[in-house]
Amino acid sequence: MLPMELAPTTPDEVLVSVSHLSVRFGGEFVLENIDLTLYRHQVLTLIGPNGSGKSTLVKTLIGAVKPAAGSVRVGAGLRIGYVPQRLHLDPTLPMTVKRFINLPHRQDPAAVERALDEAGAGHLLQATMSHLSGGQFQRVLLARALLTRPDILILDEATQGLDQRGTAEFYRRIEAVRQSYGCAVLMVSHDLNVVMRTADHVVCLNRTLCCEGKPERVASSPDYQALFGEMLADDQGANPLALYRHHHEERANAG
Amino acid sequence: MLDDFMVRATLAGVLVALAAAPLGCFVVWRRMAYFGDATAHAAILGVALALLMNISIFAGVLMVALLMAGGVSMLSGRGVAMDTLLGVAAHSALAVGLVAVSFLSGVRIDLNAYLFGDILAVGRSDLWVIGGGAALVLALLGWRWSSLLMATMSRELAYASGIDPRREQLILTLALAMVVAVALKVVGVLLITALLIIPAAAARPFCRTPEAMAIGATGVALTAVTGGLKTAYLMDTPTGPTMVTLAAVLFLLATLISQGGRLAQRLTARA
Known part of the structure; x- marks a missing residue:
């Protein structure tokens, strides 16, 4: 038998699986019935408007918030590296x-x-x-x-407060780290422009799961456009997902 | 040797300083000064209850301090305005305690001793209790040191490292109640918080790591306690307040020196 490190990883190995997750703060649901799967080597980006529960979902993954219902399963022996929002x-x-x-x-x-x-x-x-x-x-x-x-690197709006150059540089570094560690990356981000290029899978949250899929699929989803359309028109004048989907490389193990 | 009241007083002061200084660092880092006040002020209620129920003062104070610290820390993070809540708790505990003491007719108690401490009256058995309490606090802090630091820096990072910050909060609460109980005899309920935060604040400008600050605070606390005791003896001033006054003088000096150093740096940089 091969030692653990040499064992070939199956392309669809599930690292984290969240099912029917609900979180309540003082009677009010901040997350409702969320299903989510993170595969090995995958780069999963959580997007959503302010207060949509992105950070709460991340906090539930690291054990800082207890679910009101549903479950979060992290594969046995997997190590999580966590980079918080500014400390x-x-x-x-x-x-x-x-x-x-x-x-x-x-x-x-x-x-x-x-x-x-x-x-x-x-x-x-x-x-x-x-x-x-x-x-x-x-x-x-x-x-x-x-x-x-880490087997899984979790970033919670890690570039908040950085300027555009700093943000781009930080994400380049994350990509390099992902290559050398072979870890999956789950990140929360507002930087739609920068992040979409590297994401394999985008999950759009708005208390409930709004839509998910490959960046181009999410971009063309009516739910996404309803949620972000106004904001995108104001800020960028164009839909960044639409702009960047051409640069997006398909990955064999993208969910 | 323990027959000399000055030796007993010095020992009691040193033991309390050893426990209070490192715990005081956490009180400062976590902005728990008001929390410390609430717990310390509740001690006077503990004194009244102990006299009423005829149990040891130490046990009564420890119990009430634990209840107060535990109650307040449970309420924290539930959306209550902490500052206001603690202000209400700290002052009501003191007022209710004083009222309760006045009901104890027939018992002759020296209120000043509980409010400002009575270190010269520390007896042999008091020393054992103070020593045991201080050792317990130091053991708790030493055992949990890294986890306490982690939980103080960030709840989320603590959770991600497998540390439950609520548990660490509980440890601090326990240690605080214990320090209040052992410091009561030395500086009294009104000045316990001073003994916690002033040494830590005085040490802060000269330290680059949390450990250095804990050691520095211990040095300041030991100087204040032993120096204050000697000064009070020579000048015939109240002991507890004299110790705290000396600590405050050390804080002032530390601040002046660090600010002066910064100013000198700026001037030489400009020249």
Whole structure:
């Protein structure tokens, strides 16, 4: 028998399966009857208007929010790397990058160096967290997530507050990381323009599941256009999904 | 040696400082100063109950402090305005406690001792209780240190690392109630929060890591407690307030030095 690492991965291996998930905050449903499957190597993007439950869904995946009904199943032994929406650090809490990376468990220094390099934060080990720029901060968070050698990388609006260049750079890095780690990526994003190019599968949320599929299919879905049409017309003057679907490469294992 | 009241007082002060300083760092980082006040003020109600039920003051205070800290931390995150809620809790606990004490006719109690501490009256058995309580707090903090830090930085990152932040909150609540119970005799209910937050605040400008800040705060707390005790003895001032005054002076110095350092840096950079 082959050792685990050498075993060929089946193209349709399911990493996370969410079924009939509902989440309630104080009597009100913020998520209702959500079904979602994440496959190995897949890049899945969650989109939806503000307050549509994207972040809540992510928090349910990492165990921070308990479902009111339904289930979230993560494959046994799978490691999740989580990059949160910007982290607010209280100014009274002194914290260096080195200390932060080694929380809650001390890490092998060589592995820390490698993870920081891969996240583009190689020179920041000795820096103080509160002195980092928004982009540097996100790269440190990414490095910390990479230290778990994730099977699944979860990003919750990780580029919020970054400028356009910083955002594009961050996503290029995510793509490089995905290639080298062979992990699946599940991300929440507002950056429709940038993200759609890399997504295999788009899930559009609006408390319930609005529509899902390959980017071009979602883009042409009437539900999606009803939800985003106005916003897209205002902001971009064109539907970014329509613009970018030509660049989208089909992946063998896209759901 | 323990026969000397000054030795007992010094030991009691040192033990309380050792437990209060690192816990105080969490109180500062998590913005729990008002939470500390509510718990500490509830102690006076604990004193009244203990005298009424004829149980040890320590047990009464610990019980009420636990109830208050637990109750408030359960209410937190339920959409109640925390600042207001804690203000209401802190001051009502103090008022109700004082009213309750006044009902205890026949018992002669020195209210000042509970409000401002009475460290010179610490007896041998008090020392054991204070020592045990302080050791328990330090053990709890040492055991959970990394998880507590993680939960303090981000709830979500904690969950993603397999840490339940609610559990860590409970640990802190427990430690806080314990510190209130052991510090009652040393600085009294009104100044316990001061002993928690002032040393941590004084150490902050000079530290780059949370561990360094905990150690720095411990140094400040030890200096304030032992120095305050000596000063109070020499100048015949109330001991608890003298300790806190010294801590405040150290905080002021720390702030001036760090601000002065920053200013000097800016001036040399310009020159």
